[in-house]
Amino acid sequence: MKAISARRLWALCLKESYQIVRDPSSILVAFVMPVLLLFVMGYAVNLDAAAVRVGLVVLDGGTAAQRFAQTLAASGAFEVHRGTSVGAFEDELAQGRLRGVVVIGNDFGLRLRRGDGGSAVQVLADGAEPNTANFVAAYVQGVWERFNATLAQDAGKAPVQPIAVELRSWFNPSTVSRNYLVPGSIAIVMTIIGALLTSLVVAREWERGTMEALLATPVTRAELLLSKILPYYALGLAAMLLCLLVSVAIMGVPFRGSVALLTAMTTLFLGCALGLGLFLSSVFRNQFNAAQAALIAAFLPSLMLSGVIYEISSMPRILQWITRFIPARYFASSLQTLFQAGDIGAVLGPDAFFLALLTLFWIGLTALKTKRTLD
């Protein structure tokens, strides 16, 4: 018997496609969810903190203190709420209504003249939100430096910066976090589409008993697997196209790579994601458990360990090693490069290699697991 008969494969693919098309939920997941998720991730995950709410207590009535308070309010980084005592603000900080409190001590003017005005300024930040706390500290420091520069200017001294640092961000000059988060989010969205949809398909056949009917036909293992992969691959490609259109046309993220390479990388990635989903599905043979497993093995790692939100090189060695098995890691990296930098072989080549390896791994494992027996 031939391993693959085109006619049988076609018939199976057709059956699977009907099942997709006739179930409104799979259309929802392929076309509505990507758009929804991209919007939510692109607009809700804004790591460039804007207008942090802080409380300001000025205990020094002098003009210098007032001037510093004005510089702080005018910086644009803060939404300043004035108060008279620290006590009231501490409660607001605990409730999360304020992210920080700046206290200008009553000896500010005095210390400023002595040259250590900074020590009269106390900044309290909400450490329960470490990222925002870092922003508060950095912004207050920035305001402080600007304040000193204007003071020096007023005194007639040229503000000599011994080292003038010029910071440039390539590919993303105004460092809009959306520009790199959206390509990363696409990797997460595609993981959801790939792994979650397929995680259910084989389990469903087992649960409903239709697997037995399939096994009673002359269908080969390769045909069975391909018929589960090809229709979902088509669905995945369509979803990718939609993601590309939404991110470029609506969200204004630049795309500098070539569509051909994007298609190639997507194909390799979908191979892994669909393979992983099918593998879980054939292992669990139970939709509830397969879905849970897909959530845990595919979605959460793609969010936490793919390098989209948290930098991989900062993780402990063992976790860095685990990230090598996560397809979203390579896909996110290639998407970020394709969108923002263009076709860069030195990045895309290794990514493609590892994606191909993972595809072989997951599909091979699934093939091993898919025995043409009933138990």
Add this chain to the structure above:
Amino acid sequence: MLKRLLRLVVKELQALLGQRQGRIMLIMPVILQTLLFPFAATLDVRDSTLLIVDQDGGAASRELTLRLARTASFTQVIAVHGEAEMRSAIDNQRALLAVRFGPDFSRRIARGESAPLQIVIDGRRSNAGQIAASYAQEVIAGYLAERGGPAADPGPRLRNEFNPNLDFKWHILPSLVGIITTIGCLMVTALSVSREREEGTFEQLLVSPLTPAYIMAGKAIPGILVAMVQGTLIAAIAHGGYGVPYTGSVPLLFVGMFCYGLALAGVGLFISSISSTQQQAFLGVFAFMVPATIVSGFVAPIENMPALLQGVARVDALAYFIPIVKGLFLKSYGWADVWPRLWPMLAIATFTLTVALRMFRRHIA
């Protein structure tokens, strides 16, 4: 009637925990995630690669390079010559950050003139790049302070309340209590009804003497129980294993988890009532859960979001639950602090449960 409800709950729990696979799937993920994610979730930058373009070769540039290489953020240093090599190294992601010293950098420093220095970051990872750049600037400021420049004022004093060392684990573990219980409770409630539908056993339930409200309660209670057990487990690991301080009241944690469970059960049952297959229910859970997690303020603060999403966050129970858990862990919350966040959760629960019951009745009739 209560006895019947109890039987239904017991039956549901048996369906959930009767098989070894099912038991493993409810506990293993929780343990795995609590072991892995707290180590992954850090916005610090460590062990990255620094690119140096030294067109100067003088004392000051060499000294600064040495100082930068000594930090924990940059464990590898590559030296290249000229713009073209720098460009290709950044393009190929061989380095996260490049520092370029101009030709007369050291001479200008020696003469007391302003010496230009360029820091280039990879915009594909601009968040990590900006953090690394701020580390580099600290190193430069430290160098200048040691040389005894004009301004030796260290600037404002900083104190981080509730988490003095800004330990990311203290932020991530309490948040995980919220996120993982969301998955557990939604999956159990949303998939239980659709499973019965698929298997055809739902009709059997309907002909039993239980009213729709009781059937719904019988489906909701196991979900809430799962959420509370998982939540307690993570909280225990967070406190016992990771040493995250628990400063608030313990009973309040259970009250909070229960109310959050109620709100979730309503959502889960609503999804369940509109889906006819497990696949639909599962996708419904997903379509709800991912946005709920992202707008909850766990990844990025809610106040940075556009007004529309802030409105969404206002009806997201997770956006109230995570601050409660964090407050109980880090900010010694008591009743008075928890209540302003507890009642919106209860309101959401009342709404979702009412809608779910209505949908339930309609689909049964």
